[in-house]
Amino acid sequence: GAGVSQTPSNKVTEKGKYVELRCDPISGHTALYWYRQSLGQGPEFLIYFQGTGAADDSGLPNDRFFAVRPEGSVSTLKIQRTERGDSAVYLCASSLEYLNTEAFFGQGTRLTVV
């Protein structure tokens, strides 16, 4: 596609439920990133992939969060046993290469845990 696509755009879930957020990067981009943005804050890094492997997952807040990118393109961020504090906008970005290249962001998924 022309840009980074994220689905769903909005997700409301009950506390304790499992959710999956999907990201389709720009075709040909090898690097993919997940960020989380709370209201009034800048995005905070969660995890990034170079190809299929998670090159750095040090930003994941705890083991309830997990992400995969099995074929080196689409990525899914998975959150288990959701908590109200997980409510935020989850942003995905991709870039052509691993280092020192421009990042392009999707529109984000707004997750609300009630």
Added chain:
Amino acid sequence: KQEVTQIPAALSVPEGENLVLNCSFTDSAIYNLQWFRQDPGKGLTSLLLIQSSQREQTSGRLNASLDKSSGRSTLYIAASQPGDSATYLCAVDLETSGSRLTFGEGTQLTVNP
């Protein structure tokens, strides 16, 4: 730990005014710095990327400068328009961070007709 600070947090100007947004960062070992625009409820749109070896980049009415040694960048917007109203975020790509971006908290700009 890299810290990125943006000043002011909010800015309101009349249409047509030239304005400057500021970004400072504590660790000067960066690959690049990017300026983004974020409209309410939307994702981030990349405006300008400045490599660490560059001093400035221009796109239309936007000009971004980088002083790596002092840890500062400015985004200059000429002849502001109501359509420029948005939150502007700067982000640095640290040499030691393996391509993750560290963001400031943004400047919320309102341009009044």
